Amino acid sequence: MMAASIPSARHRDSELDQIGRKHGTDKSSHNHDYLRFYERFLSDRRLEKLKILEIGVFSGASLKVWEEYFTNSDVVGADIMVEKLKYGTERTTIEIIDQSNVDDLVRLAVKHGPFDVIIEDGSHIWGHQILTLQTLFPYLRRGGIYIVEDLETNYGVHVASYRGNARVSCVEYLKQWLDLCVAEQFIDLAGIQDPFLRSYGRSASHLTFTKHCCLIEKRQHLNDTSFFYRNMLAPMGDDHGSLLHISAHAGNVGDILGDGCIVCDEADHAQNIQGFSVIATGADNALLTYRARLSDGTWTDYADPGQFTGTTGQGQDLTGFQFRFDPAFAAQYIIRLAGAFRGTPTLVETAADEPCVPSSGLGALYGMQISITRRGSGPLRQAAC
Numbered sequence: 125m126m127a128a129s130i131p132s133a134r135h136r137d138s139e140l141d142q143i144g145r146k147h148g149t150d151k152s153s154h155n156h157d158y159l160r161f162y163e164r165f166l167s168d169r170r171l172e173k174l175k176i177l178e179i180g181v182f183s184g185a186s187l188k189v190w191e192e193y194f195t196n197s198d199v200v201g202a203d204i205m206v207e208k209l210k211y212g213t214e215r216t217t218i219e220i221i222d223q224s225n226v227d228d229l230v231r232l233a234v235k236h237g238p239f240d241v242i243i244e245d246g247s248h249i250w251g252h253q254i255l256t257l258q259t260l261f262p263y264l265r266r267g268g269i270y271i272v273e274d275l276e277t278n279y280g281v282h283v284a285s286y287r288g289n290a291r292v293s294c295v296e297y298l299k300q301w302l303d304l305c306v307a308e309q310f311i312d313l314a315g316i317q318d319p320f321l322r323s324y325g326r327s328a329s330h331l332t333f334t335k336h337c338c339l340i341e342k343r344q345h346l347n348d349t350s351f352f353y354r355n356m357l358a359p360m361g362d363d364h365g366s367l368l369h370i371s372a373h374a375g376n377v378g379d380i381l382g383d384g385c386i387v388c389d390e391a392d393h394a395q396n397i398q399g400f401s402v403i404a405t406g407a408d409n410a411l412l413t414y415r416a417r418l419s420d421g422t423w424t425d426y427a428d429p430g431q432f433t434g435t436t437g438q439g440q441d442l443t444g445f446q447f448r449f450d451p452a453f454a455a456q457y458i459i460r461l462a463g464a465f466r467g468t469p470t471l472v473e474t475a476a477d478e479p480c481v482p483s484s485g486l487g488a489l490y491g492m493q494i495s496i497t498r499r500g501s502g503p504l505r506q507a508a509c
Contacts, residue, residue, distance in 0.1 A: 138153075138159060138160040138163050139163070139193070140159045140160070140162060140163040140166070140167070140189070140193050141153050141157075141159040141160045141163070143159075143189050143192050143193055144159045144185075144186070144189050147185045147186075147188045147189050147192075148183070148185050149185035149186040149188075149189055150185075151186055151189070151273075156273070156274075156335070156336050156337075157335070158271075158273065158336070158337055159189070161334050161337075161339070162271070162339070165269055165339060165341070166193075166241070166269065169194075169240070170193055170194055170195070171195065171196060172194075172196065172197070172240075173196045173197055173198075174194055174196075174197040174198075174240035174241060175197065175198055175200070175236065175237070175238070175239045175240050175241075176190050176194060176197055176198070176199045176200070176239065176240065176241045176242075176243075177199075177200045177201075177202065177232075177236065177237075177239045177241070177242045177243070177260070178190070178199070178200070178201050178202070178242075178243040178245060179202050179203075179223060179242075179243065179244045179245060179246040179256060179260075180202075180203060180223075180244070180245035180246040180247075181201040181202070181203035181205075181208040181211055181218065182203075182245070184201070184208070184210075184211035186243075186245070187199055187201045187211055187213075187216050190216075191213065191215055191216060197215070197240075198215055198216075198217070199215060199216040199217070200216070200217050200218075200219060200232075200236045200239075201216060201217070201218050201219070202218075202219045202220075202221050202223075202232055202246075203218070203219075203220065203221075203246075204220065204221065204222050204223065204247075205220070206220055208220070217236070219232055219235075219236070223246045223247055223252045223255070223256055224247070224249075224251070224252050224255065226255060226259055229255070229256060229259040229260060230259060233259070233260055233262075233263035234263075237260075237263035238263050238264065238265045238268075239260075239263060239264055239265065239268060240264075240265050240268045240269070241268060241269045241270075241271075242260055242261075242264055242268070242269070242270045242271065243271045243273065244256050244257065244260075244270070244271065244272050244273060245273040245274065248274045248277040248282075248286050249286050249287075249288045249290075250277075250278060250286055250287055250288055250290035250292075250293050250294050251288045251289055251290040252288075253272055253275075253294035254290065254292075254294050254297050257270065257272065257294070257297075257320075258320040261320075261324060261327075261340075261342070262324070262436050264342050265342070266342055266343060266344050266379075267341070267342060267343075267344040268341070268342050269339060269340070269341055269342075270339075270340045270341075270342070271337060271338070271339050271340070272294060272298070272337060272338045272340075273336065273337045274336055274337070275294060275295050275336055275337055275338060276335075276336045278293035278294055278295045278296075279293075279295075295338075298331060298333075298338050300318070300321060301321055301325060301328065301331060301340075302331050304316075304321060304325035304326065305325075305328055305330065305331055308326065311325075313325055313326070313376045313377065313378075319439065322376055323373070323375075323376075323378055323436060324378050324379075325378065326343075326377065326378040326379075327342055327343055327378045327379050328340050328341065328342060328343065329341045329342065329343045329344065343379070369402070369403045370400055370401070370402050370492065370494070371400060371401050371402075371403070371432075372397050372398075372399065372400040372492075373397070373398050373399045373400070373432075373434065373435075373436045374388050374395055374396065374397055374398065375394055375395055375396050375398055375439060375441065376392075376394040376395055377395055379436075387464060387490065387491035388490040388491060389490075390464075390490065393466060393488070395490060396441035396442070396466070396488040396489060396490045397434075397441065397442050397488075397489045397490060397491075397492065398434055398435050398436060398438070398439070398440055398441055398442060399416065399432055399433060399434020399435050399436055399442065400414075400416065400432070400433065400434060400442075400445070400492070401427070401429075401430060401431055401432045401433065402414055402429055402430075402447075402494075403429055403430050411449055411450040411453040412429065412447055412448065412449050412450070412453075413426040413427060413428055413429075413447075413448045414426065414427055414433065414445065414446065414447045414448065415427065415433060415445070415446050416433045416434045416442045416444070416445050416446075417442060417443045417444030417445065417446075417479070417481060418434070418435075418440060418442065418443065419440045419441050419442070419443055419486065419488070420486075421443065421486055423446075426448060441488035441489065442488070442489040443465070443481065443482070443486040443487060443488060443489060444463065444479055444480055444481035444482070444489065445461075445463065445479075445480050445489065445492060446477070446478070446479040446480065447459075447461060447476065447477070447494065448476075448477050449476045449477065454476045454477070456498065456499060457496050457497060457498055457499060458495075458496070458497045458498075458499055459475060459476035459494070459495070459496050460473060460474075460475065460494075460495040460496075460497075461473065461474045461475070461476075461478075461480045461492070461493070461494055461495075462474075462480070462491075462492070462493045462495075463480040463481070463482075463489055463491065463492050463493075464489070464490050464491030464492070465481075465482040465487035465488065465489055465490070466487045466488045466490060467482070467485060467487040468482045468483070468487050480492070
C-alpha cells in the first residue's frame with residue numbers, strides 16, 4: 125500500500141457511512157465498507173459545488189448517498205440499462221452508455237465533465253475497468269478523486285467471470301502506475317509502452333489501496349517541472365496578483381503547469397506540447413481567447429480562459445498557437461508571444477492576435493511564452509510553457 129498523508133477521520137462514527145446505511149448501498153459498512161474510507165478524502169469538500177460521476181447505477185442507492193452528503197453538488201449516474209433512467213432527480217442526471225465503448229465514455233465526459241469525483245462501479249470486467257480509467261481520468265480536475273471499486277473481481281474465483289480479453293488485471297495495471305509514482309525520477313517515461321501511463325504516469329499525487337478498491341488523487345499542481353524552466357523572452361517581473369498561468373500537456377511527460385517560463389527538452393523530440401489552457405488569476409480572464417494549430421495544420425476553435433485546446437494521450441503535437449485580446453486591453457499593454465518549434469533554430473516572436481507558427485512546415489511546438497508589459501513600465505505579467 126502506498127499513500128500520501130491521509131486526513132484524520134473518526135473510524136466508527138462516519139456521517140457518510142450513516143447515510144450509506146440509511147439508503148442501503150453496498151458501499152456502507154454493512155458490506156464493502158468503502159464509505160468510511162472515502163470520507164477521509166472527501167469530507168473537506170462536501171459543501172463545495174462538485175461534479176460527481178458514478179459508473180454503474182444498480183439500485184440507485186449510492187446516487188442518493190452522494191446527493192445527501194454533497195448538498196451543493198451535481199451527480200451523474202451512467203449505466204448500460206435504459207431502465208436506470210428512473211433514478212434521475214433534479215440534481216442527478218442519468219446517462220445510458222456502454223462502458224466498453226470508448227466513444228460512449230468520451231461523449232459522456234465531454235457532455236458533463238470535467239469531474240471532481242469519479243467512482244467506477246460498473247461491470248467489474250478487467251478490460252472495462254482499465255478502459256474507463258484511461259478514458260475518464262483526463263477529464264478529472266486537478267486535485268480530483270478517481271475510485272476503482274470491486275477490485276476483488278481481479279482475484280481467485282472471480283477471474284473466470286471477469287477476466288474477459290484483458291492481458292492484465294486492473295490491479296496489475298494500477299501497480300504499473302504505482303511504480304511510476306513511487307520511483308518517479310528513476311523511470312524514464314519514454315520507455316513506457318502504454319500510452320496512458322506514458323502520458324499520465326506523473327499525474328497522480330498518490331494511489332491508495334484498501335480492501336476491494338483503489339483511490340487515486342490527481343496532482344493539484346501537476347508535475348514538478350523545475351527542469352523545464354528556461355526564460356525565452358524578458359526577465360520575469362512583479363505580476364501584481366495578475367499572473368497568467370499556462371497548463372500544458374506534453375508528450376512523454378504528462379500535464380505541466382507554467383507560472384513562469386517552461387520549455388520542454390530541446391534535445392528530446394518526444395517532448396512536445398500537445399495541448400494547453402490559460403488562466404489569469406486577476407480580472408484578465410475576460411480579455412483573451414486562444415486556439416491551437418494541430419499536427420495536420422488545422423486550427424481548433426477559440427477557447428475561453430480555463431478551457432483546454434489541443435489533445436491529450438493521442439501523440440498529436442501542436443504546430444502553432446494564437447491569442448486574441450480585447451482591443452481596449454491590447455491598447456494599454458505591449459503583448460509579445462514566442463514559440464519554439466522543432467526544426468526552427470530561432471524563436472518565433474509575434475504580437476497580439478497574430479498566429480505564432482514556424483515560417484515554413486509544421487514543426488512541433490516545444491515551448492511557448494506570453495509576455496504582457498504595461499506601456500511605459502516593466503514586465504507586468506507573463507507565462508510560458
